[in-house]
Amino acid sequence: MDMRFSPDELAFRDQVRAFLQDELDPGLARKVRLHQHLTKAEMEGWHEKLNARGWLAGNWPLEFGGAGWSAIQRHIFEEESARAHAPRVVPFGIAMLGPVLQKFGSPDQQDHWLPRILNGDDWWCQGYSEPGAGSDLAGLRCRAERQGDHYVVNGQKTWTTLGQHANMIFCLVRTSTEGKKQEGISFLLIDMTTPGVTVRPIVLLDGTAEVNEVFFDDVKVPVENLVGEENQGWTYAKYLLTHERTNIAGVGFATAALDNLRRIAGAQIHRGRPLAEDPLFASEIAAVEIELMAMSTTNLRMLSAAAQGQAPGIESSMLKIKGTQIRQRLDALTRRAYGGWAMALPVPGNEDPEDADEVLSATATWLNNRKLSIYGGSNEIQRGIIAGALAKG
Amino acid sequence: MDFQLSDDHRMLQDSLRGILTRHTGEALWPALVEAGVPAALLTEAEGGFDGSGAAVALIFEEMGRAGVALPLIPTMIAAAAFAQAGQPADEGASHAFADAEPGARYDRGVAISADGDCLTGRKTMVAGAEDAAAFLVTTADAMWRVEAGAAGLALRPYPMLDGQRGADLTLEGTPALRLGSLTDFAVPLARGVLAHSAYALGCITASVELTLDYLRTRKQFGQPLIAFQALAHRAADLAVEVEQARSAVVNLASHLDDEAPLRDRHLQACKVTVGRVARLVAEEAVQLHGGIGMTEEYALAGHVRRLLAADTAMGDADWHLDRFARGEPAWS
Numbered sequence: 001m002d003m004r005f006s007p008d009e010l011a012f013r014d015q016v017r018a019f020l021q022d023e024l025d026p027g028l029a030r031k032v033r034l035h036q037h038l039t040k041a042e043m044e045g046w047h048e049k050l051n052a053r054g055w056l057a058g059n060w061p062l063e064f065g066g067a068g069w070s071a072i073q074r075h076i077f078e079e080e081s082a083r084a085h086a087p088r089v090v091p092f093g094i095a096m097l098g099p100v101l102q103k104f105g106s107p108d109q110q111d112h113w114l115p116r117i118l119n120g121d122d123w124w125c126q127g128y129s130e131p132g133a134g135s136d137l138a139g140l141r142c143r144a145e146r147q148g149d150h151y152v153v154n155g156q157k158t159w160t161t162l163g164q165h166a167n168m169i170f171c172l173v174r175t176s177t178e179g180k181k182q183e184g185i186s187f188l189l190i191d192m193t194t195p196g197v198t199v200r201p202i203v204l205l206d207g208t209a210e211v212n213e214v215f216f217d218d219v220k221v222p223v224e225n226l227v228g229e230e231n232q233g234w235t236y237a238k239y240l241l242t243h244e245r246t247n248i249a250g251v252g253f254a255t256a257a258l259d260n261l262r263r264i265a266g267a268q269i270h271r272g273r274p275l276a277e278d279p280l281f282a283s284e285i286a287a288v289e290i291e292l293m294a295m296s297t298t299n300l301r302m303l304s305a306a307a308q309g310q311a312p313g314i315e316s317s318m319l320k321i322k323g324t325q326i327r328q329r330l331d332a333l334t335r336r337a338y339g340g341w342a343m344a345l346p347v348p349g350n351e352d353p354e355d356a357d358e359v360l361s362a363t364a365t366w367l368n369n370r371k372l373s374i375y376g377g378s379n380e381i382q383r384g385i386i387a388g389a390l391a392k393g
Numbered sequence: 394m395d396f397q398l399s400d401d402h403r404m405l406q407d408s409l410r411g412i413l414t415r416h417t418g419e420a421l422w423p424a425l426v427e428a429g430v431p432a433a434l435l436t437e438a439e440g441g442f443d444g445s446g447a448a449v450a451l452i453f454e455e456m457g458r459a460g461v462a463l464p465l466i467p468t469m470i471a472a473a474a475f476a477q478a479g480q481p482a483d484e485g486a487s488h489a490f491a492d493a494e495p496g497a498r499y500d501r502g503v504a505i506s507a508d509g510d511c512l513t514g515r516k517t518m519v520a521g522a523e524d525a526a527a528f529l530v531t532t533a534d535a536m537w538r539v540e541a542g543a544a545g546l547a548l549r550p551y552p553m554l555d556g557q558r559g560a561d562l563t564l565e566g567t568p569a570l571r572l573g574s575l576t577d578f579a580v581p582l583a584r585g586v587l588a589h590s591a592y593a594l595g596c597i598t599a600s601v602e603l604t605l606d607y608l609r610t611r612k613q614f615g616q617p618l619i620a621f622q623a624l625a626h627r628a629a630d631l632a633v634e635v636e637q638a639r640s641a642v643v644n645l646a647s648h649l650d651d652e653a654p655l656r657d658r659h660l661q662a663c664k665v666t667v668g669r670v671a672r673l674v675a676e677e678a679v680q681l682h683g684g685i686g687m688t689e690e691y692a693l694a695g696h697v698r699r700l701l702a703a704d705t706a707m708g709d710a711d712w713h714l715d716r717f718a719r720g721e722p723a724w725s
């Protein structure tokens with residue numbers, strides 16, 4: 001057993017640090033640290049810098065223009081980026097659709113769409129969930145009917161993250177109502193500028209609209225936008241989910257949040273002293289830190305098992321649960337660290353209390369990060385997966 | 394032993410419920426004043442007609458359920474404090490309580506100080522500041538009255554987490570009237586804590602009811618969510634905690650007029666219990682709803698934010714737990 005990074009991995013980490021040092025604008029990093037919503041241009045700008053360095057798609061193989069990183073390299077990149085408060089790579093094109101097209105797409109689809117993802121020509125969003133199909137995703141009803149060389153799509157998607165910026169959406173649609181519900185689903189790429197597509201924002205608890213409803217009314221989609229085979233979409237979706245769940249532990253995000261909490265606790269006054277010196281509060285911070293220490297190693301153990309070719313099973317479910325619990329606990333402690341100062345409503349660009357943007361950010365982050373345990377397969381669904389595997393023995 | 398409401402209080406509850414269903418927005422405050430609700434929060438000596446723990450608890454639980462965002466709590470605390478200090482009553486006026494200071498959690502006198510009869514410094518999260526006729530202001534160990542529009546007083550208003558409007562106060566040599574020491578006003582302050590706790594209890598019950606309704610009606614995998622035992626047990630845990638919160642409120646309401654040490658222990662225990670349950674319910678109600686629980690459009694959103702605010706107001710669960718453990722009084 002050797003828990004240390006290899007010399008190559010350490011050298012890679014130094015490269016990542018140097019890159020972040022040179023390329024990451026402090027103003028942008030501050031926005032990320034305060035959990036403020038970035039503009040489309042800010043996200044695209046960061047993608048451009050990464051792409052220029054060949055690092056935008058760390059998870060893609062070299063042949064498709066990716067960086068071809070190992071799981072450990074990806075982990076290092078993600079952790080360093082999060083600690084430096086770099087914007088995260090928007091996952092929909094790079095982390096989700098890319099791997100599906102590489103595995104199941106036609107050569108034409110690969111040639112057309114993959115370079116466009118890297119160059120930022122398309123902004124993708126994920127059209128899986130529907131009002132009636134959340135945890136029970138296979139219950140989805142948005143219909144695609146084949147008519148000649150087109151599909152005609154009717155129905156609704158919801159919770160579509162950053163759909164307001166997107167020109168393309170990859171959707172799970174129902175192409176058959178026969179047999180098991182998983183067997184009538186297809187994976188379709190839809191141009192959102194097609195007539196009949198309507199996007200409506202959903203305002204969340206923190207007052208911002210990062211998710212949307214997307215409506216399809218007789219939307220014509222060329223058949224060449226079908227990925228793989230008709231009615232095989234569920235298989236591709238499950239494959240995609242395994243990619244959605246890499247970096248699921250969010251160790252880097254948690255580490256950044258812990259650093260932030262410590263800084264705040266060092267500055268807020270409690271009984272005339274810094275809050276960080278208060279034994280009650282300090283022990284709460286310590287308890288989360290201890291959890292994080294163990295989880296980072298759980299994460300690395302599972303990454304290295306995956307790197308040695310072991311098929312990922314319930315590990316990603318475990319990391320999802322523990323990782324989101326830790327982050328939500330840190331968010332709660334950060335809000336509590338401000339005590340009576342944390343009672344204002346975070347409204348971007350509105351009237352606000354003096355010197356309080358970090359306080360508002362603590363509240364906004366608490367509110368917004370409730371999503372961590374809901375999306376990407378809720379924590380209850382993850383427990384179900386673990387329990388199901390344990391029951392089989 | 395009788396935990397039922399008295400006839401008078403039942404009538405008060407009925408009339409309050411009626412008002413809360415009929416009036417919203419700007420019309421609500423005058424309707425409440427007309428129905429004597431602010432006066433019900435004060436004793437006869439304070440210019441009201443009740444002021445009992447039971448009245449305060451029942452009024453604010455209804456307010457919390459309905460999600461009313463009015464500066465009724467600061468008005469109650471200030472009116473009681475002013476009356477106690479022999480100030481003339483100002484019926485129908487609203488007041489503000491300037492207590493919290495930036496960067497100081499719940500410490501007082503960190504960002505503000507007194508020089509003779511003038512105050513200089515900052516206060517923050519002052520609910521109802523824009524409409525206040527007068528401010529009740531705390532310093533390290535004293536309670537002060539500052540008139541709206543006093544020299545050197547500036548307001549920076551903004552929306553608050555609970556739907557009210559609040560403000561930062563900057564005071565620069567602002568003339569103020571010293572009303573007494575903080576501990577002199579332990580009873581009005583205790584009533585304020587009771588009000589916040591009862592208000593939170595109203596939000597807690599409303600949130601849990603919404604959650605249960607949703608679990609019974611929302612179907613996934615062909616079944617109502619409540620049919621999944623993992624969720625049903627979480628709902629059961631919430632139901633247990635709601636009763637704990639209610640009992641903590643009852644404890645404080647019943648000991649409001651007792652001697653300081655006993656009242657303070659119940660005050661601290663109430664804020665700790667209700668604060669913790671409020672946090673739990675805020676998290677669990679959203680989680681059990683799934684995505685819909687995170688949306689502004691759904692009725693839960695306001696409750697979640699009000700739950701956070703109610704825990705934070707006048708010392709959160711952490712702060713009161715610390716003082717309870719040390720055997721300290723509620724205010725010093």
Ligand SMILES: Cc1cc2nc3c(=O)[nH]c(=O)nc-3n(C[C@H](O)[C@H](O)[C@H](O)COP(=O)(O)OP(=O)(O)OC[C@H]3O[C@@H](n4cnc5c(N)ncnc54)[C@H](O)[C@@H]3O)c2cc1C
Nearest residue numbers: 126128129134135159161371375378380680681682683684
């Ligand atoms: C901020 C945000 C962003 C999102 N972004 C996207 C996106 O870009 N694209 C997209 O397609 N989707 C997205 N989603 C949707 C997300 O995947 C769903 O919210 C999630 O699958 C849960 O579905 P639901 O909200 O319908 O809740 P439900 O499925 O109705 O669940 C409600 C509650 O019941 C629990 N539950 C459900 N079934 C069971 C069971 N069998 N056993 C035990 N408990 C159960 C859930 O865990 C939850 O607590 C997003 C959601 C959010 C909140």
